Amino acid sequence: MTGILDALAERLPPGAVVTDPDVVAAHGSDHAPFCASGTALALVRAASTAEVSAVLELASEHGVPVVPQGARSGLTGGANAVEGCLLLSLERMDAILGIDTTEQIARVQPGVVNADLSAAVAGHGLYYPPDPASWEWSTIGGNAATNAGGLCCVKYGVTADFVRGLEVVLADGRVVRTGRPTAKGVAGYDLTRLFVGSEGTLGVITEITVGLRPAPEAPLTAVAFFASARAACTTVTELMASTAPRPSMLELMDRASVDVVRRYRDLGFPDDAEAMLIMQSDRGAGLAPGDLDRFAGLAAAHGGDALVAADAAEGELLLEARRSLAIALERAGSFLSEDVCVPRAALADLMEGVAAISARHGLAITCTGHAGDGNMHPTVLFDADDPDQVARSARAFDEIMELGLALGGTISGEHGIGLVKRDWLETELGAVSLDLHRGIKDLLDPKGILNPGKVITMEGRRR
Amino acid sequence: MTGILDALAERLPPGAVVTDPDVVAAHGSDHAPFCASGTALALVRAASTAEVSAVLELASEHGVPVVPQGARSGLTGGANAVEGCLLLSLERMDAILGIDTTEQIARVQPGVVNADLSAAVAGHGLYYPPDPASWEWSTIGGNAATNAGGLCCVKYGVTADFVRGLEVVLADGRVVRTGRPTAKGVAGYDLTRLFVGSEGTLGVITEITVGLRPAPEAPLTAVAFFASARAACTTVTELMASTAPRPSMLELMDRASVDVVRRYRDLGFPDDAEAMLIMQSDRGAGLAPGDLDRFAGLAAAHGGDALVAADAAEGELLLEARRSLAIALERAGSFLSEDVCVPRAALADLMEGVAAISARHGLAITCTGHAGDGNMHPTVLFDADDPDQVARSARAFDEIMELGLALGGTISGEHGIGLVKRDWLETELGAVSLDLHRGIKDLLDPKGILNPGKVITMEGRRR
Structure with missing residues (x-):
């Protein structure tokens, strides 16, 4: 396995590859509790598209998994280390490349923090609406990779609605540009939307062009x-x-x-x-x-x-x-945060169903969320030192997803799938859709090096 | 080739398969001039998803191409017959399956005419914004297949922005549902957007769930x-x-x-x-x-x-x-309609460039369009009986696309690619993106029966 480290050292500038076990371990997981995390081989801090391309080219050649990371503020384990992987941090790629006030778009690198982009465009009377709760520290790259939502979505839509185009490094290191800077465009398949929300399993986003709006009152x-x-x-x-x-x-x-x-x-x-x-x-x-x-x-x-x-x-x-609420929950102890989205007409049934699950398992479950979108975050509180409570919280978590699906909803309105909902995704999608998902994953990542095991499993496909 | 006709007759109700050469020929092309059109084997009028599924299953089995059609109001040859194909009309699937005023969505079959949906939701104080010029006769299925635009896009967005979910019949006859009825959702890859705008080359849309808005003043x-x-x-x-x-x-x-x-x-x-x-x-x-x-x-x-x-x-x-304008152009003679979309800052350069092309070729070119989106429709007028004018109009058409790309724009803002812009699409996409497009086409249509030759060619891929 040192083969790839030597090769990386040759291709990347000094300091880009970090193998200090403490540093690597500190980058091994995101904000999801109870998610398996492997031991990474190294943390690679890429500073350019060319460096990301070199990393993926070598990773493909050596068959080493790559886990892309932004601020690791995700809630699903999507950025967790896979055993023997390279953790590929995009945080150094944090330049706002341009703000075009005539077209009302901005072009940014993936490591730009959401709040920094918002502040920069506000200076021009413009507005970048997507505002996940983590907006003060999460990155636009991570927001795009997970198709992040937020409080403003009820009126303005989610991250995907604002991504006009991407630069993406493919599994083999090739670089592709998707979308366009213009307001409209229908030339070819919508590859932009395919990468948005794919959680690093199809490619690594190295540049994002986002649409902006006039700032509201x-x-x-x-x-x-x-x-x-x-x-x-x-x-x-x-x-x-x-x-x-x-x-x-x-x-x-x-x-x-x-x-x-x-x-x-x-x-x-x-x-x-x-x-x-x-x-x-x-x-x-x-x-x-x-x-x-x-x-x-x-x-x-x-x-x-x-x-x-x-x-x-x-x-x-x-x-x-x-x-x-977020900080109050952190202080309250351990919790598992859900993210079901149901048709609005089913909102009351969801709330009452969650209350019943809470009573059945004898666990407090807070239920707060973006009610206008039917997207609630039931959050199971428990004592992590009490194995019985841990087991009950896991069952409550599953029952909430089951309830969301039974009410005609989805298991994730905005947090994504990562590791924590992978098995449930397969339930939601059904066999034919799952087969298409696996086909697309296989097409874009034939060696299975891109964030493997996240979002979907590849059982039944070759490898 | 009668094999498939016999098989279809067995699986479909009487009258669904039309082989009368006049009727078949009358359905052989859309509104694009100068587009090659083959001779179809038959016109199949499907009345249900099950019938579409049967058609595609048999077409796959027999290796017969299928060209899906709505109102054939397209401007790119996308609905034109391919030699020996089945023309698969979705016009009989014209039911509005439901309008949910609480969720503000509608579920429709592909043959529903845009104006009929608009009228139906207006009765509830709601609004379906996408309004292509053909909205009084084009269908929602066709609008989705081409990701149609319109006059309202400058404020409200294009068809894709309103499609929440689809039912699609795949090349082998399997049926997949994409998306969801809820306002938000990030469970899995965005297959909805992959099918929207794919012009019948990846699957046949048999149901569409669209988002609605409160009607404006x-x-x-x-x-x-x-x-x-x-x-x-x-x-x-x-x-x-x-x-x-x-x-x-x-x-x-x-x-x-x-x-x-x-x-x-x-x-x-x-x-x-x-x-x-x-x-x-x-x-x-x-x-x-x-x-x-x-x-x-x-x-x-x-x-x-x-x-x-x-x-x-x-x-x-x-x-x-x-x-x-549309009817005035029809009366004026033959014309080739363009659809470039440029960054708004380049709009004046586009207009002056088109005027120069008009002068250079000695042909009138009207230039009207959705200026707020930078999406113009330069339209070359010519005498179809004058071979020299025909040749000059084709050169002017190409030069306008070249100009659009040179100004940082796209060759199609809303009409799509079909046959008329296929070669230019490959120029716009570049080699890596084109390779991805071909891979996706191949994955979803391994036998190449879905509207083959439209949007992209498959040179360099197997078959």
């Missing part, structure tokens, strides 16, 4: 507290079924979520509400107040107690509960 | 006349580079286009203008007038003579020139 915010999750969900469903313009954010937190946040930081919210909805409108001072009044009226019609923020700053305060 | 309209195409293009560029909300329509017609329309029907437009811009805003009575004033001001700053319609009805009158 500062959003105004309202919240409403409900005596039942179903009342909150019905409010969501009716709001989203309306033919009025969509909110720019529509988040739902259940009582367990608010309780977890309260233990971290008391925001003075009522302690008897079963659910809390947060709604924003960014249509500007002329229209947003009317949007919020409509929301408050609808909430009241379902027994909700609504509060409309006086200004953007007060709105940010109301959002604190939602924004604090 | 009735649009208000303004026009402006300019003394030069460049002044009009600069107005477009500045308007689209603005951080104000985008117009819902931004069309550009050059003098040659207005002249062609005038010969068909005099709309009283000035006869000395070199270019005409048509702009709409659908943001409602509270905001649209301000949008139009801003547009008029910008046009005036570039020497434009702007006219803001008093109401929606007057706006429709101003749009007549644009809407009449």
Whole structure:
């Protein structure tokens, strides 16, 4: 196995290949708990497309697996080390290559942090909407590789909706450009979308061209507290079924979520509400107040107690509960985060089903998420030192996915598959689709070196 | 070759297989001029997914090519008969299977006419934006197969942006479902986008789930006349580079286009203008007038003579020139329609380049299109009975594509590739991308029966 390390040392600049076991081990996994992680051969920090190409060419030649990594903020084990692999970090490729204000696009390297791109385009009055919870540290390359979502998707769409073109290094080191810088284009198959969301299993993204939008007005915010999750969900469903313009954010937190946040930081919210909805409108001072009044009226019609923020700053305060959830969960102990997305009409059934799973297994499960999209993140809390709780949490996790599928939904709205949902993906796809997936994987990665074992298994195909 | 006809007769209901040579010949081509068309073996009118599946299974078994067809309104020869093929019409599969007002989606069969879907969802206050010029007769299946665009794309996006999921019959007759009914989802590779725009070369679409939007307000309209195409293009560029909300329509017609329309029907437009811009805003009575004033001001700053319609009805009158162009061109004689899309900053260079090509070849070329997207349709007019004009028009057509690529654009913004642009596609894609395209085609159509020879050739691959 030293063969490839020698070859890499010859092709890459000094310092690019790190074999210090501590450093390599520290890069061995992402944010997913309980995901198997192998021991990597080395960490390679690529600084250019040519270097990525050299790594993949040699990896193909030597049959060594390659696991591409950004900020390793993923929640599925997608960036976890595979035994004997090269961890290929794209973090050094962090240049914003250009912002074209006429075409309203930006061209970036994969290691650019989402927040840095957002700040850079904001300086031109422009807006890059995809805002995963990790947006302050996750990279555009990782966002594209997982097709990341976020809070704004309910109005603006997900990462894939903003990726116009890519530069991708293929398994054998060849470089391909997909898509185009123009607003429209139908020349050939949509390879861009094939790579977006493929989690490093089909190629390594080395450049991304993203579309931008005119920056919206500062959003105004309202919240409403409900005596039942179903009342909150019905409010969501009716709001989203309306033919009025969509909110720019529509988040739902259940009582367990608010309780977890309260233990971290008391925001003075009522302690008897079963659910809390947060709604924003960014249509500007002329229209947003009317949007919020409509929301408050609808909430009241379902027994909700609504509060409309006086200004953007007060709105940010109301959002604190939602924004604090991630850190409050970290403080609360171990947790398994789900990501099911169901038709909005099934949202209340999902919430009630999750509550039943929580009761059945005697485990707290918070349920917060992007209700306007039907995309919730039920999160199972447990004591990692209690083997029985660990086993029950795993069963609860599976049952939530089963519930999501039974309600006509999908096992992942935005986090991806990685390792944690691989077996469930095969259930969701069915035999014919799975066969197509394996065919595509095999076509693009005939030696099986690209993030092998992630997303899908290759049983039944050659190798 | 009668083998397959007998087999089809056994599997399909009476009347599904038509071999009358006149009927078959009448279905042998789409709206693209000068495209080769072979003699089909039969026209098969499928009425269900099961029937499509039977046709493809038998076609695979017998090695007979299959050309899927909708309304045959395409402009690239994509639906033209291949020698000895089965023409597979999906027009009988014209049911709207469901409109879900809560999720704001519709599920339709491929033969549903775009206008019929639009009317059906309008009854629920909803809106299906993609509006190719052929929307009154083209089908959603064909729109999806070609990833059709239209006038609204500048604000709302193209067909692909609205397709959430598909049912597709594969080359061997197997049926696969792609995508999902939910607002978001990242489970697996994006097979939906792979089939959308693949022009029947990878599978036959038998069901489409489309996303809908709340219906916008009735649009208000303004026009402006300019003394030069460049002044009009600069107005477009500045308007689209603005951080104000985008117009819902931004069309550009050059003098040659207005002249062609005038010969068909005099709309009283000035006869000395070199270019005409048509702009709409659908943001409602509270905001649209301000949008139009801003547009008029910008046009005036570039020497434009702007006219803001008093109401929606007057706006429709101003749009007549644009809407009449297609029929005016039909009346004017033979024409070759182009579809290049360039970065908006290159729009003026494109217009001037087309004018130079027109002068060089001594042929009138109208240049109208979706200026807000940089997507223009330069259209070469010629006398089909004059072999010299025919030859010159073909050279002009090629030079326009060359120009589009040289300006950093694409050879097709929305019409697709079919037969007419196949050789140019290979130029645009480059060797690595072309190899991937061929690999994907080969994977999904190993016997090469699906619309063979369209989009790409398979030279260099097995068979």
